[in-house]
Amino acid sequence: MEKQQTDKRAAIMQAAMELIAEQGFHGTPTSQIAQRAGIGVGTIYRYFKDKDALIEVIHENVHGTFISTFTESYDPQLPVRENYLRIFSTLTRLFIANPYEIKFIEQFYNSPYGIAKKRADEIECDKPLFAFFGQGIQQQVVKDLPFEILLGLSLGPVLFLVRDHQNGFVNLNDQLIADIVSASWDAVKR
Amino acid sequence: MEKQQTDKRAAIMQAAMELIAEQGFHGTPTSQIAQRAGIGVGTIYRYFKDKDALIEVIHENVHGTFISTFTESYDPQLPVRENYLRIFSTLTRLFIANPYEIKFIEQFYNSPYGIAKKRADEIECDKPLFAFFGQGIQQQVVKDLPFEILLGLSLGPVLFLVRDHQNGFVNLNDQLIADIVSASWDAVKR
């Protein structure tokens, strides 16, 4: 039925996302995806044109979730510093709470056909952040550096440390997250 | 002669490194490596047991180069801040000057069998940095945060922005590199 269809579709997407996050795109055969999703190999092709289309849809799904959660955490009314701490703490917790999703995205952007998408995606992500950092520069509370550099200074440590967290090198609790975001604010602030 | 042998070996390694950096490990068949190196497929197996061994040797080679260049840039005599600026500027320029090498390393660590190596490698890398940051904390010029966090705050932006540079999102000249390292010092310093 209708319900069944979406169930299987969702099961395929979930299984594929988890396996690709763990083993990479080329490391996960369709047979394995089918097995974890509890369906037959052929069923994958009832819902997705091919493997590329499957991971494309997964990517858009994950990407959409991240974007919306991010934009929700931005409040133009707040002072720049408070906004910064809010945005990047939320983002860090979001990443940590969704290990499969973030690993999948990394795998996707590292694969050859993800690189083209990356530019478009980042530009889309950038819109709200652009406005945010622009506001900070205008108010002279943020260093007058190119927007991409500010993004690197703020997002770079977060991504690096979330990856370390997921590999078991560190254990990021709320206190440490606050410390990290506060420290990276020192890098960005004037 | 002797010379010829090492030439071919080096040609195979160089070709494999470039192609894997561009297309990933699973995306580059041995036939393609042989073609770019200007040799026959079978010749690869005269110099390397199998494809995995080839990757392993390339990794050790690249890793060794990076490590030695890094340790050379560290001078325990200098004040902490000057050392920091020196180390991370040198590192950034090293990464930018060796785009294939850094992309290869990224591909390697993202592949399933690179993850095990990663921990050992990072611990090795960490030795001199551990001493360095420890010194900074002791002198109360660096924030009293876990070593891994300090590493993320300093190396995170560099890696993020070098990747952006190589993807054409930004153009890192010497001035910008100095700005980035100086800003990330603000994150790390007390």
Next chain:
DNA sequence: TCCTTCGGAGTGAGCGTTCACTCCGACATT
């Protein structure tokens, strides 16, 4: 009975790896 959905054996393409062979410079013999 008909029709939609499903599944997994089957298919061909492409992969890493092998191995029987070629080729050529070095050396020994005359």
Next chain:
DNA sequence: AATGTCGGAGTGAACGCTCACTCCGAAGGA
């Protein structure tokens, strides 16, 4: 100097295997 012999680097067609993808019979609700 000329000729014969040899060793080992170099080669690529062929092999076995795994993969993404197909296709047709089974299952079951209407």
